[in-house]
Amino acid sequence: MPTEILMPALSPTMEEGKLAKWVKKEGDSVAAGDVIAEIETDKATMEVEAVDEGTLGKILVDEGTEGVKVNSPIALLLEEGEDESALDKAASSQVKEDDSNASEPPADDGKDEAPKAADEAPKVPAAPASGPGPAEKTWTQDDPEIPEGTKMVSVTVREALRDAMAEEMRRDGDVYVMGEEVAEYQGAYKITQGLLDEFGARRVVDTPITEHGFTGLGVGAGFAGLKPIVEFMTFNFAMQAIDQIINSAAKTHYMSGGLIGCSIVFRGPNGAAARVAAQHSQDYASWYAHVPGLRVIQPYSAADAKGLLKAAIRDPNPVVFLENEILYGHTFEIPDVDDFVVPIGKAKIERKGSDVTIVSFGIGMTYAMQAADELAKMGIEAEVVNLRTIRPMDIETVVESVKKTNRCVTVEEGWPVCSIGSEISARMMEMAFDHLDAPVLRVTGKDVPMPYAANLEKLALPTVAEVIEAVKAVTYTA
Amino acid sequence: MAEKKPTTSRKRSSGTSRSSGTSRTSGPSRSSRSTKSADAKSGEKTSTAKSMTGETVHFTRDEDVYAYREMLLVRRFEEKAGQLYGMGLIGGFCHLYIGQEAVVVGMQMALKEGDQIITGYRDHGHMIACGMESKGVMAELTGRRSGYSKGKGGSMHMFSVDKNFYGGHGIVGAQVPLGTGLAFANKYRENGSVSITYFGDGAANQGQVYESFNMAKLWSLPVVYVIENNKYGMGTSVERASSTTNLSHRGASFEIPGEQVDGMEVHAVRAAGERAIAHAREGKGPYILEMLTYRYRGHSMSDPAKYRTRDEVNKMRTERDPIEHLRSRLIEEHKMSEDEVKKIDKEVRDIINEAAEFAQSDPEPDPSELWTDVVR
Numbered sequence: 001m002p003t004e005i006l007m008p009a010l011s012p013t014m015e016e017g018k019l020a021k022w023v024k025k026e027g028d029s030v031a032a033g034d035v036i037a038e039i040e041t042d043k044a045t046m047e048v049e050a051v052d053e054g055t056l057g058k059i060l061v062d063e064g065t066e067g068v069k070v071n072s073p074i075a076l077l078l079e080e081g082e083d084e085s086a087l088d089k090a091a092s093s094q095v096k097e098d099d100s101n102a103s104e105p106p107a108d109d110g111k112d113e114a115p116k117a118a119d120e121a122p123k124v125p126a127a128p129a130s131g132p133g134p135a136e137k138t139w140t141q142d143d144p145e146i147p148e149g150t151k152m153v154s155v156t157v158r159e160a161l162r163d164a165m166a167e168e169m170r171r172d173g174d175v176y177v178m179g180e181e182v183a184e185y186q187g188a189y190k191i192t193q194g195l196l197d198e199f200g201a202r203r204v205v206d207t208p209i210t211e212h213g214f215t216g217l218g219v220g221a222g223f224a225g226l227k228p229i230v231e232f233m234t235f236n237f238a239m240q241a242i243d244q245i246i247n248s249a250a251k252t253h254y255m256s257g258g259l260i261g262c263s264i265v266f267r268g269p270n271g272a273a274a275r276v277a278a279q280h281s282q283d284y285a286s287w288y289a290h291v292p293g294l295r296v297i298q299p300y301s302a303a304d305a306k307g308l309l310k311a312a313i314r315d316p317n318p319v320v321f322l323e324n325e326i327l328y329g330h331t332f333e334i335p336d337v338d339d340f341v342v343p344i345g346k347a348k349i350e351r352k353g354s355d356v357t358i359v360s361f362g363i364g365m366t367y368a369m370q371a372a373d374e375l376a377k378m379g380i381e382a383e384v385v386n387l388r389t390i391r392p393m394d395i396e397t398v399v400e401s402v403k404k405t406n407r408c409v410t411v412e413e414g415w416p417v418c419s420i421g422s423e424i425s426a427r428m429m430e431m432a433f434d435h436l437d438a439p440v441l442r443v444t445g446k447d448v449p450m451p452y453a454a455n456l457e458k459l460a461l462p463t464v465a466e467v468i469e470a471v472k473a474v475t476y477t478a
Numbered sequence: 479m480a481e482k483k484p485t486t487s488r489k490r491s492s493g494t495s496r497s498s499g500t501s502r503t504s505g506p507s508r509s510s511r512s513t514k515s516a517d518a519k520s521g522e523k524t525s526t527a528k529s530m531t532g533e534t535v536h537f538t539r540d541e542d543v544y545a546y547r548e549m550l551l552v553r554r555f556e557e558k559a560g561q562l563y564g565m566g567l568i569g570g571f572c573h574l575y576i577g578q579e580a581v582v583v584g585m586q587m588a589l590k591e592g593d594q595i596i597t598g599y600r601d602h603g604h605m606i607a608c609g610m611e612s613k614g615v616m617a618e619l620t621g622r623r624s625g626y627s628k629g630k631g632g633s634m635h636m637f638s639v640d641k642n643f644y645g646g647h648g649i650v651g652a653q654v655p656l657g658t659g660l661a662f663a664n665k666y667r668e669n670g671s672v673s674i675t676y677f678g679d680g681a682a683n684q685g686q687v688y689e690s691f692n693m694a695k696l697w698s699l700p701v702v703y704v705i706e707n708n709k710y711g712m713g714t715s716v717e718r719a720s721s722t723t724n725l726s727h728r729g730a731s732f733e734i735p736g737e738q739v740d741g742m743e744v745h746a747v748r749a750a751g752e753r754a755i756a757h758a759r760e761g762k763g764p765y766i767l768e769m770l771t772y773r774y775r776g777h778s779m780s781d782p783a784k785y786r787t788r789d790e791v792n793k794m795r796t797e798r799d800p801i802e803h804l805r806s807r808l809i810e811e812h813k814m815s816e817d818e819v820k821k822i823d824k825e826v827r828d829i830i831n832e833a834a835e836f837a838q839s840d841p842e843p844d845p846s847e848l849w850t851d852v853v854r
Contacts, residue, residue: 101520116518152731166570176666202666207693208689208693210693212685212689213655213658213686213688213693214655214693215655216652216658216686216690217655217656217658217662217690218659219656219659220596220644220656220657220659220661220663220673221660221662221666222659223656223660224594224659224660224663224664225642226663226667243649243652245654247647247652248647248656251605252632252635252637252645253853253854254852255630255631255645256631256633256637257625257626257627257851258628258850258851259627259637259638260644260645291851293852295853
């Protein structure tokens with residue numbers, strides 16, 4: 001049997017990629033280690049090597065094809081002694097494999113010998129249920145925050161963040177971006193792609209791997225009136241610099257009696273990515289939310305990302321802007337307006353409902369929104385509040401919603417102890433006690449360091465089912 | 479209120495530091511260069527001293543008087559602060575600068591307007607030397623509303639935009655990346671200014687210092703790192719804390735030039751400061767000055783200083799005191815009379831007494847201030 005060459009996963013969060021170029025042609029012989037193709041991921045263009053030797057029998061995915069799912073076959077490799085007749089046999093099994101789940105482990109040579117239900121009609125591969133795909137509509141034309149009749153466009157969170165920085169850098173010469181790999185590499189997660197070309201090395205500054213130092217340097221430049229955007233490759237690395245963020249950036253304005261402050265944005269991916277284990281999977285929302293003097297933002301949609309990053313860059317205070325790697329590739333509709341700015345400190349009701357209030361932010365919103373869809377099928381209408389800004393928190397919007405629904409569930413990926421949910425729960429006690437018909441329940445990440453094993457990682461994160469369960473509990477419909 | 483001597487003509491308005499802020503920016507440049515050239519025309523006598531590098535440093539009489547008066551102002555300020563602390567009027571931490579006065583005064587004479595100053599928690603001397611008012615600083619120490627930070631910062635956290643003083647930072651070493659960032663902004667804006675970033679021998683072992691050295695050299699940032707080596711990081715001597723004790727070499731692996739300077743000798747400090755600042759201003763990148771100095775008092779007010787002998791302190795005081803040294807120079811080389819020098823002493827004392835009175839009579843901040851300045 002010919003060996004199937006599968007679309008490789010080239011980053012922890014990659015779900016699909018573009019087959020940019022075939023380096024080898026059909027009929028070429030390849031040895032292990034030969035570059036056979038170039039694949040463009042959401043982060044970079046990478047060369048792919050053959051792991052077996054043989055002859056490239058058939059190319060299954062043409063170059064230039066986008067959205068090729070990880071683990072789907074891209075070519076067939078003929079082993080020594082096989083001829084092209086083997087390809088036909090392979091092609092028939094190929095069809096059956098097309099609808100296999102992308103999360104299955106890579107297929108081995110023998111898989112076609114145990115064919116699945118033969119009567120199953122061949123299907124064209126569909127877009128996955130989650131992850132990159134059709135634009136999620138979190139903004140509609142009748143949203144009170146945008147002018148009537150505004151056109152909507154589909155952009156990824158990644159593009160939204162880049163556009164926000166580029167627009168603000170065009171607007172204000174004091175805004176510059178610095179961090180590891182932000183310039184020549186075009187961003188470790190491609191968020192700063194293209195900025196070096198447009199703004200040059202003076203304003204797009206590659207730093208050494210030196211978080212403590214460059215964070216303090218950024219704060220100092222902020223004291224002197226520049227408006228730095230400090231990118232952390234991930235917020236996990238910002239722990240090395242947290243003294244400068246809290247002691248220098250957040251407190252100086254107060255300590256100086258208002259004389260000196262800094263307009264600075266600390267941004268980068270935060271929280272769990274995928275399979276990167278404990279030291280690289282942590283949500284810092286409640287760490288920074290604890291600190292007076294900081295603003296803390298955790299966007300969910302592309303519109304949040306763009307509008308709030310622009311607001312953050314303009315804000316005269318230090319802003320911690322917590323992004324999420326998994327959301328980078330998600331596509332959302334955003335209003336096509338010239339200068340789209342979302343006010344800091346204002347929550348957004350993403351979905352209206354009357355039976356329960358689900359409060360979340362950032363990637364937690366994906367669980368909340370999916371749960372709300374499922375609950376609707378059960379006849380429970382959830383109102384979903386997207387906090388967007390964690391500090392200052394728009395608690396009034398939550399209170400108003402709870403007054404209507406009399407029930408509240410919070411959702412976040414962070415740990416439960418002293419979590420954002422804990423804060424909301426306390427505030428509901430203080431501000432909406434008489435309106436509550438049930439205790440506030442928190443759905444959070446589990447109280448353990450993030451495990452590496454796929455099954456344990458899933459268990460450690462919140463799930464849609466847990467949100468549904470919590471809602472059933474507070475609505476007494478369990 | 480007593481005015482300072484004419485060469486500086488620094489306005490000491492009687493208002494609070496904050497309200498009088500803008501009026502104090504208009505004074506003539508304190509650059510030693512301008513003072514020197516003016517004095518050269520008048521053909522004044524100069525005094526000379528040898529620096530550690532063996533060069534001869536000339537000070538005019540006016541410059542010596544200026545340096546003496548400034549150093550004395552710092553010393554009297556700190557003595558008064560120590561007194562007020564003993565009376566319970568100053569709380570918390572209070573780190574006195576007594577003994578190290580030549581460092582800030584010499585450096586101040588070497589820089590020019592627009593150059594920024596940033597330091598750690600032993601910061602009173604730096605503030606006085608860069609022209610911040612004794613009243614405002616003292617009132618901050620007593621936690622009063624006319625203090626530089628409205629009473630909300632205290633001893634370690636004061637700032638002045640007018641005087642380009644960027645604090646006043648309480649975390650050992652944190653000011654080093656911050657000061658490097660000031661230099662980054664200078665280069666970004668091509669404004670020709672230099673950041674003077676002070677830190678101690680203790681901070682010299684912090685990792686972020688070397689992160690800063692690397693970036694400063696990598697990007698040729700206009701920053702002069704002034705290491706005030708007063709021989710003890712709190713209670714631990716340099717020898718017990720540092721694998722290499724010549725801290726001027728600490729930039730060697732980054733190819734940052736450095737030199738040791740007699741930090742008890744204001745002439746040597748100014749000369750070295752001029753060299754270092756010129757280097758940075760010319761775009762050649764950072765420069766390290768290790769000031770060999772000594773603090774007479776403990777690390778903070780609660781430090782019994784058992785880690786050194788009384789003899790060691792007394793020896794420094796009697797043999798190396800920067801102020802006494804300059805005082806005898808005024809009399810012996812500039813032929814000033816005892817009365818003339820005493821007149822300066824009295825002026826300084828009056829300023830400090832007035833500051834101390836002000837710092838006790840000024841009201842505490844209004845309770846509403848608790849909630850202001852958190853964000854802007």
